[in-house]
Amino acid sequence: MGASCTREKITIDGRRFYVIKRLGEGGFSYVDQVEESSTGKKFALKRIQCHSIPEEKAAEEEAKFHQLFNSPNLISLEAWCKQTASGEDSEVLLILPYLKRGTLQDELDKLSARSEHLSEERLWKLIRGICEGVHALHHTDPPVAHRDLKPGNVMLADDDNPIIMDFGSMSQGPEEIKGRSQAVALQDVAAEKCSMLFRAPELFHVDSHCTIDEKVDIWSLGCVFYNMAFLQSPFEPVYQRGDSLHLAVLGRNYKFPENSRYSAGLKELVDSMLTVEALERPNIDWVMDKLSTIDRDLQNQV
Known part of the structure; x- marks a missing residue:
């Protein structure tokens, strides 16, 4: 029998995204490349790991900061959500534009x-x-x-x-x-x-x-x-x-x-x-x- 691989699925605001690959990671978060199932468009998914209430609040504030600005020189936010991970941990997910040229x-x-x-x-x-x-x-x-x-x-x-x-x-x-x-x-x-x-x-x-x-x-x-x-x-x-x-x-x-x-x-x-x-x-x-x-x-x- 051949082995099969199931891609991780993320649903935010009724939009379904599939994880393609990991793009990078920092001290507080991971960034994956994802693809929206309905359009095939690629995005970056920032996963902010939260191990306490203050960390969760800070991550939510980061998402809300995006909503204050409308500038072509500030990265936009497609969608975001908070989900429970394991135990008391949670994860804040941000769907951002995928810019293939990097930094x-x-x-x-x-x-x-x-x-x-x-x-x-x-x-x-x-x-x-x-x-x-x-x-x-x-x-x-x-x-x-x-x-x-x-x-x-x-x-x-x-x-x-x-x-x-x-x-x-x-x-x-x-x-x-x-x-x-x-x-x-x-x-x-x-x-x-x-x-x-x-x-x-x-x-x-x-x-x-x-x-x-x-x-x-x-x-x-x-x-x-x-x-x-x-x-x-x-x-x-x-x-x-x-x-x-x-x-x-x-x-x-x-x-x-x-x-x-x-x-x-x-x-x-x-x-x-x-x-x-x-x-x-x-x-x-x-x-x-x-x-x-x-x-x-x-x-x-x-």
């Missing part, structure tokens, strides 16, 4: 392997698209901070449009920190969910009385733009040496390669965004205005 980090890794770089034109096109997504986040009422912007959390559509994904670290509205216990709690969450090489200084050591707002994303964006141009985070050399990343961030211990292939506007933009004091750091509107100025300068050079 911006995948693209940068390929370029690095070939000793190539993004062209100037493509660099600025991708930067503007990413900023459009962040602009949509920060202009929600109240504003939303992503808190884990990095090349690995930016997908590339078939038309090269950058799409920000992974809303699991998001926070809505400025967070008022009142006391050491609250500060330590946020610091622990940041250490767990916000990638170290792109993390804003105010999340490395959270003050006992402060306000953490969406400007954490501006710092991360500065790191992302540097990474896109030079294929590593500005603080990666420090990390690779085993030195203190926190001290390097506070001291702005990074430098641009000599004889950069890109226009001076990139250095000016990144330097402005990597401002340690959040109150002095620009907002996304300033960044967008700066991009328009850079674009005009580049057009005049043609």
